[in-house]
Amino acid sequence: MTAVPTVHRPSAGTSPATGGGTRAWTVTALLVVFMMVNFADKSVLGLAADEIRADLDLSATQFGLANSAFFLLFSVAAVAVGLAADRLSTKTLILVMAVLWSVAQVPAAFGGGLAVLVASRMFLGAAEGPAFPVAQKATLAWFPDERRNLPGALVTLGVTLGVIVSAPGLSWVIQHHGWRAALWVLAAAGLVWAVAWAALGADGRHSVGTEVGAGIGTDVGADVGAHVGTDVGADGGRRVRTELGADAAVLPVPTRADAPYRKIFASRTWIGVTLAYFTSYWCVALMLVWLPSYLRNALGYAADEAGTVVIAPWLVGALALLGQAGVTGWLMRRGIGSRRARGWVGGGLLTLGAACCLALPFADGRTATTVLVALGFGLGGSYATIAATTVAELAPPSRAGGALGTMNAVVTAAGLAAPAVVGALVDARGTAGYQSAVQSSGLLLALGAIASFLLVDPRRDIARLDG
Template sequence: MTAADTAPRQTESPTGHSSGARAWIVTGLLVVFMMVNFADKSVFGLAADEIRADMRLSATEFGLANSAFFLLFSVAAAVGLLSDRVRPKWLLLTMAVLWSVAQTPAALGGGLAVLIGSRVLLGAAEGPAFPVAQQAALSWFPNHRRNLPGALVTLGVTLGVITAAPGLTWVIHHHGWRAALWVVAAAGALWALLWAVLGADGTYRTDAPEAPSVDSAAKPAYRRILGSRTWIGTTAAYFTSYWCVALMLVWMPSYLHNGLGHSAAASGKLVALPWAMGALVLLGQAALTGRLMRRGVSSRWARGRVGAGLLLLGAAACLALPLVDGAGGKTALLVVGLGLGGAFPTVAVTTVAELAPPARRGGALGTMNATVTTAGLIAPAVVGQLVDSRGVAGYQTAVLLSGVLLLVGALAAFTLIDPARDAARPDA
């Protein structure tokens, strides 16, 4: 039994509810928070053909417009550092309000400049969302119980796309893509209202001790954490996973429609499949990792090597795409490859949360997220250039590139991740 198992915890939240019940209420709200976040992101991908036709954009120009969304995602690092000092509740509320505000200029009208400007603002507001939401959720649980809430918050990403794709596709086709922006803006405003009333910070944020091997140093230097093999390996692997996420968000609907010949309506439904697969994988990974850790298996295996296995399987499916003929077989491999490849976030977040003590957790998670999401800045533009230069074959080349990157990520996770080793090393 570790100190994390016996750490004293606050039994009553400031609102009077038991901490256990309040923990799951907050976690549920954060799941919805991530659902809204990724519904926002998915609009451009779902409306790719309509936006390109409306604004007469080439694939390269459309890819660059989507890359602009990630231009200021690096603010995640600054906000992550800020969340070590400011209550995450208020940071999350501010972000949600800004999301709704950022949607309105493009929803009202305007050309490409307005569209790009609003997406840059939206990206700046959404960049810190995932690490701060994870920090807020994990602050309600000790280390050995974090796999499930971490997976559920990550699952919000998947549920956001699965639930939004059919509805937003209908709105886009019947009322235009700008109407879809009003829908997601309203969803963000509604969430902000609920969070203002029900949101709260957890009892494990900074005041409760956890496993001595991980959290005994109250405030180690950030360079110790960010320079560790675990942080570097986790971030490298997560980068390759996020590349797949960016590909699914921006280009998968177009690939299904223009590259594989599915109808626009069918593409709007099929695009949810890799996200659904990712959801099942996330829950399975959380259950397996939790079970292994309860049996005393180290995080090196329970998190690092389980995560490496997911990336390796995703890479194999992506690289097998040219070996299969027919839209059905290629669609199946695409679903498996991107679904598995994009399922690393929970491994990444819980690994860094184990490595970094509470007083440094927000900065460590935020810096990782800022680094990782540069994949979102690069991938849409690269794929756009591939499509313009190679036609529909460019989509398949993009999937093969993703497979190669996932192989690199699997190797990084397998060889570098070991939180117990790096947490125990002397301060540099």
Template sequence: MSDPRRRAWTVTALLVVFMMVNFADKSVLGLAAEPIRTDLGLSASTFGLVNSAFFLLFSVCGAAVGLLADRIRPKWLLLVMAVLWSIAQTPLALGGGLALLVASRVLLGAAEGPAFPVAQQTAMSWFPDRSRNLPGALVVLGTSLGVLLAAPGLTWVMDHHGWRSAFAVVAVAGLVWALLWVRLGGEGRYARAQDDASSARAGAPTADGTGATVPRTPYRRILTTRTWIGASTAYFGAYWITAFALVWLPSYLREGLGYSTAASARVLMLVYGLNAVVVLGQAVLTGWLLRRGTASRWARGRVGGALLLMSAAACLALPSAPAGAATVVLLAVGFGAAGAMTSIAVTTVAQLTPADRRGGALGIMNAVVTTAGLIAPTLIGHLVDTHGADGYQYAVLITGALLLLGGTAAVTLIDPDRDARLLPR
């Protein structure tokens, strides 16, 4: 494929599918919850622990492989991840009980922890900074598309062929993607700065023809910038509401708000549909602002912060809203507007960070942020056990407060142009 632009978008499309498979893998256990519990004789508490096992190594491996991505080509890291996903799912498709189920989720979490930052790093290597928002947003969009397609598709498979067949489907999907990636995947020309920096450290001639040694920027310098702290805080709020939506939003709609199963499904489609529109709309707006010369603190920090603050306001108003259309609107905005911060945080940190430190900076950010996926489901479950249906309302208020903190951090702290000047390149 000789056309670099066509190759860039082909790789981006493969990475979108990569994230779709990733989130289908995440959602399959929840979709098959009732038949799995019945077949294996699991209590609700035991099944909850199985879900928590997924995050046992998720954040640790996210940081470790992110650091590794600064030394090993991301193409091969992504390939290994996809193969491991399939390996993790295959035994459950063939048989096995609780022990195998737990082992499968631990392996899957370890292999999926680095997926998002490494996929974003690879996508960004094909585009200059001013053009990264759209491909970054499309990779994020893959997470929503994965859930939207997995829910009806895997449910149909389970209804007709049993719950184990759903694990077989996602295992095959991972292998098919891996075969396509071997043939078509790779990094783009904007990853070459990383090679130049590595050569310079070894004393080899760099792009400017010199052999001067270029020192690596210490990670602590990057992680203590106001931009990294602000982007990570904002991203934490966005990931918190993602975890809330994946695990508890259907139950909140039915038990907390009294919607029927059919009505809950329609609201969920509205939430994920709005999320997709906001993610793409933000990418277009931010890209347009950057091309017009707008500083990144406005094009990224202020835009992302405004979306989080909008989501926070909707969540804080939701518990006291009258039932009906107002509740639906607040639900859609509260749970659908914050997701764009995911791609904003990634492109912001990528702009800030020297190329040979980008994988580590993104991996560490992802490891810190995804602890929300471990904390949120457990905390919300405790609130529901303690307060019944009112526990959902307390959970929504806590979520609103975290989004308010994240939005404020994005607006006040993010300025990659300023902080990049303080780092050795």
């Protein structure tokens, strides 16, 4: 897919020569907060799991299914709105999304049972699916290509900041005023942000190529620093752009034939990276939905303590992603191919995460268990950028959006399955079900690591696609 270029008039406060300026950084700051609200919305049900189950008399399985409902329309909406962002004002799209997030909180905040909760989460998932790609596109349109790394990274860091900043405060609201009050707080936060965006937001003037986000809508906590796209240069040549924390480059690539999707999806690299990313996404889904409940019920943390401890794996994941970006960039600048720079580095992260999860039975005490869980889920949930950049490298430019979009559709099935599966484990085994869930996640991560080590080799599969 090739983006349709859009011409914008220079906005006030923007330097014609270099882009940026006061207005650009104001928009960037607003979009960082936008992503923070986005992930606060996602995490609130996990923080209130015990209260919601008691109030609505839900089994763990029913609660897991209510959270799985969030992902039913998530990817579909991400693809549809991401493509629309190539032709419509991103300011308008983002404003509509923010208002819809607030509206989605209202039915469950007013009252109702499981059906209302499920319907509101489905609606919220559809409204939030496009958030990350559209926010990235809106930010990067304010900066020329060579200056996009920092603003792109800041917006994606808003994902982690959303959990880190909101978890303690939302936990306090839940404990003192009830879980429905927390939904009202999030609805109000979304509306306040929408008012600020309506007044201060604007579309940038720089064209942005085919974004990873426009095709896949990847916006989980593990997505720190991920941005990939293609640009058409002034000479008519196509360049692949990667913006990945410290791994930033604009690389010329030869014109490639449009290989059919069936050949891309049958390649070992696409299969391997999709499988590895699926196992990583599984961990992220569990961090959002079940980790607070695990900390309270299995490890004995008080509700306010759990609201603070729950941020630990998100911090680990953010550091792992930034570290991975630096290592990958360093290797590729030295001529190391992406089989090792991406496939092996990503496989290494999954291996470490798997080892920590599988070591849980040997942990001595609550502190050691907490550390292992934080490291296991944080490291295991950090594969998203590897997946995005690898598939963007593999697929011809005209097929990148479809290849990435299909990968994401497969991967987000983990978000559908993981909450319900763990709910069933908790119903069947009580608090021991949480430990089983962590160990099962470790086994999945080990399979993902094997796939990343053995199957991912873009250079080999590009030769086969172009042959």
